[in-house]
Amino acid sequence: MTATTIAPVGSTSHKAAFDLKGLQYEYTGRSTILLVSVGADYHEGEKFGATIDLLNRSGFARVTVAVADTLQRHNVDAAPGEAYELSRRRGDQWLARNRPLLDLLTADVDVLRWDTALSDPDYPRALDRVREAYRSDDEYAAAIDATIDRFVARRGEGGPDEDRIWNGCRTYLLEEVPIIQPLWAAKGYDFVVYPQQISAAMAATRARFVDDGAAWLPLRFKKRRSAR
DSSP: OOOOOOOOOSOSSEEEEEOOTTOOOOOTTOEEEEEEOTTOGGGSHHHHHHHHHHHHHHTOSEEEEEEOOGGGGGGSSSOHHHHHHHHHHHHHHHHHHHHHHHTTOOSEEEEEEHHHHHTOTTHHHHHHHHHHHHHHOHHHHHHHHHHHHHHHHHHOTTOTTHHHHHHHHHHHHHHHHHIIIIIHHHTTOOEEEESSOOOHHHHHHHHHHOSSSOEEEEEEEEEOGGGO
16 A cells, blocks of 8 residues: 655645746756745735745745845834844744745755845945946836836825835835846846736846846736635
């Protein structure tokens, strides 16, 4: 008699898939970054469990869980030191809360905190190139600004803090995009997994600074039939 082993699943109610609109990739044996926005609902509970299941089904050899915790300090309404401490603490809490799901990953797994990404010796050069493009390339600046405008619109345009929010979002993006595209591509990651489609700012950064690697893998979720 042969015993059948059933792998534990991260979600019993949801299933995730890559939302590639016709693109196809081979994932077996490849490496990916699982980019985590601390506080986003799709990085908690059943949807995050479904993401873990998808990564296991896809056969990745290496998964780096990138917790973009202190990046959020630019969006925290507090003094800089307090904003940093709060965003770092939220990252600690996210890791503790989601450890049982991360332990289900079958690939080689490591965790990358945002502070570690910022301290990469290759980051300053990537940041300088992005800042220079933002200053000198009108088309690139327009893509960055369009992404900021979308974010501000979701927060509510015309409020008394709109200028502060807009400037905080610009600082956020100019810190974020050189890491997620040119730096992670140069580090040898094949893909970046994230639940949303690539933003205009990220796509423009990819078009200018990346020849290969760090391809964007957006996700879509649906409820399993048994959960309806």
